[in-house]
Amino acid sequence: MQKCGLTEKSPGQYVDTIATDAYVWYEENWQHDEYDHSHQRYQLTYVEEGYQYFHIEKKIYLVPQNHVIWIPTGKEHRTTSEAKTVNLMLVLFKSVSELEFYQNVHVFSAPAVLKEMLRYASKWNKVLTEDTEQQIFLQAIQNSLPHFCKESSGLQIPVPTDSRLIPICSYINANYQYHFDSDVLADKAKMSIRSLQRIFKQETGITLQKYMQLIRILKSIELIDTQQFTLSEIAFKVGYQSLPAFTSSYYAIMKTKPKLKR
Structure with a gap:
């Protein structure tokens, strides 16, 4: 079964069959399984409409509308939401730079320039091939994140x-x-x-x-x-x-x- 572009072999266990280094998945009226899962890609999620709770380790992160969350590879997480409508955009990266930023969870408000970049990137929604523009543009999004991040620590609920x-x-x-x-x-x-x-x-x-x-x-x-x-x-x-x-x-x-x- 395909979820977020990855193949789910069993509940919460994903197999990555995507050839591209970065993969875009946009979905309206998002419905996600409410159980822990992980995958071997770094995950950037942008909440375009609604809100989601991400349950990661000993914390629950609220990601409201116009916010993003960065989740490192292999990190178990699950999502819940009571929002009427949840529109999400995910960019899944196979590789990242060696900066420490990419090894930790981050939640922050998406500045206008990042929102515009993500809207433009939606042109590659579910595209399994990679051209030069796509590769360079999605890499630019990844490189920009540490500079855009103004941590919303108040959105973390400690457990x-x-x-x-x-x-x-x-x-x-x-x-x-x-x-x-x-x-x-x-x-x-x-x-x-x-x-x-x-x-x-x-x-x-x-x-x-x-x-x-x-x-x-x-x-x-x-x-x-x-x-x-x-x-x-x-x-x-x-x-x-x-x-x-x-x-x-x-x-x-x-x-x-x-x-x-x-």
């Missing part, structure tokens, strides 16, 4: 390994619209507030308060995608008492102000 923290994260994810004290969470974790705060920061790299803020903003992105609510309604639904408070929190994570789709 703790300490089993005592899993119920805490689940509780926050289910009740993000409410305000609750640290002692409630500490009681659920069966530890002191100080121990919970210390262990949570050790495990995730962020504080409980930052995790709550992050979940609220990611949920707001999902609500914005539905195109069913005003920004004020979304602010209230994710737990903010005013639109200015929501806008300030959103900007702190996304480095841009929230806006509805047109």
Whole structure:
């Protein structure tokens, strides 16, 4: 079965039969299997419309509209999304330069020039032969990525390994619209507030308060995608008492102000 241009022999196991060094795959109304898979190509994914969550190792990366994610070769990942429509473009590279950038996962907003380059590259969608222009142009995209990357670290959701923290994260994810004290969470974790705060920061790299803020903003992105609510309604639904408070929190994570789709 062909997926992303690669042949899936068994669930999550791909065989690369593509002769070209770089291969373009564009798909509207993307439907991807929600199980871990890997392949021996470096993957650049551009989310043209909608959003996707990429589950990679101990983190979940949100890739909203007009953002890209770079995934190194052999890295197991799976995707999930509740977006109404997901339009994706993938460029799969067989080889990359020796720069350390290409060996790590990156998520960042696609600047205008990169979006235009990717739109132009769509002319080679699912093309299995390689001409000189294609080779040079796709290589130029790859070479440009380290210069375009302004890391969106706020789009990473850390997943703790300490089993005592899993119920805490689940509780926050289910009740993000409410305000609750640290002692409630500490009681659920069966530890002191100080121990919970210390262990949570050790495990995730962020504080409980930052995790709550992050979940609220990611949920707001999902609500914005539905195109069913005003920004004020979304602010209230994710737990903010005013639109200015929501806008300030959103900007702190996304480095841009929230806006509805047109």
